[in-house]
Amino acid sequence: MTSTPPKNTAQQYxxxxxxxxxxGGSGExxxxxxxxxxxxxxxxxxxxGCAGGSDALWLAGLGWRVTAADVSATxxxxxxxxxxxxxxxxxxxxQRHDLSESSPEGSYDLVSAQFLHSPVARDGEREDILDRAADAVAPGGVLVIGSHAGWPSWQDEPPFAHHFPTNAEMLARLDPARRGWTVETDELLTRELAGPDGRPGTRADSVLKLRRAR
Incomplete structure (x- = not known):
């Protein structure tokens, strides 16, 4: 495992x-x-952005060999x-990486970017990260992007200013047609999700799955 002391706002945050x-999530x-x-x-x-590692552990349990990156050494x-x-x-x-500056080397059959939203990200940072993520997909491999499409229903006042990108915006940046990729999933889903006080609520999320040509 690679780790270094915090050097900037994102690492400290x-x-x-x-x-x-x-x-660190639910563990699932x-x-x-x-x-x-x-x-x-x-x-x-x-x-x-592996956070507490739940996705990486799930993938490894299925037989994947996983490289998991996050800015937080903790x-x-x-x-x-x-x-x-x-x-x-x-x-x-x-591996510890500030994804705005670096990412793991190599190419992968699967690149997963789940909910890369940050209150300390600069404008355009997420788009740059996803563009580099696409470059890391091996021929025939897939890029899976999960994103929040807005604040949850119980959030009366946003805790910070944030633009939630639409799938159309992400596709415009990734430009799968130029890359010769296939869009296998392009969906907006609303899930039932309980709020912090246990009351029922909802949250809208989007998912993109793109496959690179062989």
Whole structure:
């Protein structure tokens, strides 16, 4: 596992965020990723913004060899501990990257970017990351992007200013036609999701699955 001390606002923000034992997700893989990937033949996978490692562990458990990247050394340490407990240490390479500056080298059969939303990201940063993510997809491989399409229904006032990109906006940037790729999934879904106080609510998410030509 690669880790270095925080050097900028994003690293500091997310290290502070993941120091709370209650952060890091439910422990279950993202449902959009499961829906799009469960039927694929395992190969090599890149998990961008892996957070607590739930997606990476799920993929490794299916037989994928996973490279998992996050800006937070704290999140990576916790994720690596979970991998050790699950007996999956040898199937996951944990790497610390500020994805606005660097990303793991190589090409992958699957590149996953799930909910890369950040209150400390600069304008255009997410789009640049996704563009580089597309470049990391191996011939015949897939890029799966899960995104929030807005604030949840119980969020009366947004906690910070944020533009949630539409699938159309992301496709315009990724330009699959120019790349010769196939769009296999382009959907907007609204899920029932309980709010922090337990009351029922909803949240709209979008998913894109693009396949690179062989």
């Amino acid at each position: 997310w290290d502070d965020f993941y120091r709370d034992p209650g952060t 893989p993202n449902v959009l990723l499961v829906r799009e990937v469960a039927s694929l033949t395992p190969g090599t996978a890149l998990d961008l 999140a990576l340490r916790r994720a690596a501990e979970r991998a050790a407990d699950a007996g999956l240490t040898d199937r996951i390479d944990w």
